[in-house]
Amino acid sequence: MSVQTYLEEGTLTNETWTRALTDGTLLGQECADCGHVTAAPKAACVRCGSRDTETVELPTTGTVYTVTTVHVAPVPFDGEGPYDVALVDAGDARLMAHVGEAVEIGDEVELDGAVEHEKGAGALFSPVDD
Amino acid sequence: MARAAVVGAGMTKFGVHEQPLQELFGEAAFAALDDAGVGSRDLDALYFGNAMSGQAENETHLGPRMASHIGAAGLEVQRFEDACATSANAFKNAVQAVDAGVHDVVLVGGVERCTPETGKDTPEMTRIFASASHRQYEQPTGLTFPGVFALLTKRHMHEYGTTEEQLAEVAVKNHAHGRLNPRAHFGKETTVEEVLEGPVVADPFRLMDCCPFSDGASAVVVVNPEYAESFDDTVGVTGLGHATDIVPVADKVEPTATQSARDAAAQAYEQAGIEADDADFAEVHDCFTGAEVLATEALGLFEDGEGGPAAAAGKTALSGETPVNPSGGLKAKGHPIGATGTAQIVELTEQLRGEAGDRQVEDPSVGLAHNLGGDTGTTLVTVMEETA
Numbered sequence: 001m002s003v004q005t006y007l008e009e010g011t012l013t014n015e016t017w018t019r020a021l022t023d024g025t026l027l028g029q030e031c032a033d034c035g036h037v038t039a040a041p042k043a044a045c046v047r048c049g050s051r052d053t054e055t056v057e058l059p060t061t062g063t064v065y066t067v068t069t070v071h072v073a074p075v076p077f078d079g080e081g082p083y084d085v086a087l088v089d090a091g092d093a094r095l096m097a098h099v100g101e102a103v104e105i106g107d108e109v110e111l112d113g114a115v116e117h118e119k120g121a122g123a124l125f126s127p128v129d130d
Numbered sequence: 131m132a133r134a135a136v137v138g139a140g141m142t143k144f145g146v147h148e149q150p151l152q153e154l155f156g157e158a159a160f161a162a163l164d165d166a167g168v169g170s171r172d173l174d175a176l177y178f179g180n181a182m183s184g185q186a187e188n189e190t191h192l193g194p195r196m197a198s199h200i201g202a203a204g205l206e207v208q209r210f211e212d213a214c215a216t217s218a219n220a221f222k223n224a225v226q227a228v229d230a231g232v233h234d235v236v237l238v239g240g241v242e243r244c245t246p247e248t249g250k251d252t253p254e255m256t257r258i259f260a261s262a263s264h265r266q267y268e269q270p271t272g273l274t275f276p277g278v279f280a281l282l283t284k285r286h287m288h289e290y291g292t293t294e295e296q297l298a299e300v301a302v303k304n305h306a307h308g309r310l311n312p313r314a315h316f317g318k319e320t321t322v323e324e325v326l327e328g329p330v331v332a333d334p335f336r337l338m339d340c341c342p343f344s345d346g347a348s349a350v351v352v353v354n355p356e357y358a359e360s361f362d363d364t365v366g367v368t369g370l371g372h373a374t375d376i377v378p379v380a381d382k383v384e385p386t387a388t389q390s391a392r393d394a395a396a397q398a399y400e401q402a403g404i405e406a407d408d409a410d411f412a413e414v415h416d417c418f419t420g421a422e423v424l425a426t427e428a429l430g431l432f433e434d435g436e437g438g439p440a441a442a443a444g445k446t447a448l449s450g451e452t453p454v455n456p457s458g459g460l461k462a463k464g465h466p467i468g469a470t471g472t473a474q475i476v477e478l479t480e481q482l483r484g485e486a487g488d489r490q491v492e493d494p495s496v497g498l499a500h501n502l503g504g505d506t507g508t509t510l511v512t513v514m515e516e517t518a
Contacts, residue, residue, distance in 0.1 A: 014266045038381050040267035046381045066288070066385075068280035070272060071330045074257035077272040082330075085273050087281055087380055094380040096264075098271040105288050115270060122270030 138166025144464030215503030218471030239349030283420025308458025315464030371397030
């Protein structure tokens with residue numbers, strides 16, 4: 001499905017966001033009033049309250065803002081061994097992501113699919129090969 | 131303006147308890163009522179906190195059950211859930227209701243069981259704790275609660291140079307305080323070396339950087355100012371700030387600022403007519419060592435970036451310039467989620483009365499409580515002062 005199809009579906013919902021993610025596309029919302037870009041769709045802008053937000057495609061490469069290696073994991077991630085979770089700056093948006101390999105703050109990462117569990121889908125990033 | 135006063139305080143020992151929720155709550159409630167000299171039938175209302183016993187123990191609609199267990203059946207009961215800030219929010223609403231003249235005498239308290247006594251093991255309880263993170267945009271990444279504060283602390287280390295050794299000093303200090311508190315979950319001291327050799331939970335946090343899963347209950351009796359005059363040992367509530375912040379973490383303006391704490395502190399200080407420097411001690415929400423560093427900065431006790439060095443320099447120790455967590459904090463006293471907020475109020479009450487025994491702060495007149503919920507999405511800051 002083309003990106004344009006997602007963008008034309010109107011208000012960005014979790015269902016659309018998740019479907020796009022599993023297709024390799026990262027969607028967000030840009031506020032027409034304050035310019036805040038979020039990667040976690042909401043009914044109104046989380047910074048200024050405006051309902052005038054537009055669905056936008058986010059870049060699939062980004063920079064690690066902060067990262068932790070989770071050793072004590074919750075169900076259903078227990079038993080998988082340590083893994084990284086990071087806040088990734090992708091363009092003007094920031095999002096929580098699962099990272100497939102160990103990374104550090106400032107590292108360049110790229111979208112590498114989705115982590116799919118019963119809880120839904122989360123963005124999976126991997127380091128950009130130099 | 132005279133505001134509500136705390137006239138009675140009590141809590142269970144925090145730790146591992148076999149007793150069901152109502153029995154734990156009853157122990158804390160009777161301790162608070164007896165301390166105040168108030169009977170169950172004298173109460174106008176119960177403001178009650180429990181965060182997650184629905185998930186952990188399949189127990190909900192706890193308000194009437196708690197009231198019934200303590201001989202107060204029929205009482206008006208409000209139940210609160212705000213993750214780890216649950217019972218501070220119960221306390222705020224109780225104080226506001228008393229201030230507004232809705233009630234004269236109320237009981238405020240909370241109870242929680244988080245240990246394997248609930249039947250839930252660590253991965254299951256870690257999942258339940260993570261339920262306070264965003265279900266759609268955070269939980270699917272495998273984020274945990276230690277993970278949330280690890281992300282904030284890692285960024286703080288990157289920006290300010292906070293070190294793992296400084297974090298360990300927070301744990302060492304709070305364990306030293308907790309050893310002096312007979313109701314603390316942990317009664318032993320630790321060392322920086324021991325903390326740094328522990329297994330990693332979510333880096334930079336090792337086991338001893340994290341508060342334990344605990345069971346326990348706490349309660350206080352709140353009365354209106356006129357009523358307070360007939361009590362001995364009253365402690366005044368002079369400021370109560372409550373703020374929330376953006377959820378999820380990724381959309382927060384500056385995650386390491388813990389903005390809800392800054393906003394709640396500003397409200398509480400303005401109401402009390404104080405500055406951060408006027409605080410003689412503080413109980414802060416040290417669910418993780420890094421959370422205490424962020425809290426002491428957000429409260430204005432130290433400049434941004436100075437929280438770690440201040441802890442390492444002993445400034446927040448019982449003998450330091452501003453003792454932080456004289457009770458041992460969540461780290462050593464324990465953290466039964468829904469009981470933590472009012473347990474901080476219990477500590478402020480005992481400290482300001484001069485009844486804290488071996489952990490007594492030297493002659494305090496102003497105390498702060500900082501109770502944080504979720505990913506810093508909720509914070510309540512309370513100012514309490516000794517009554518002249």
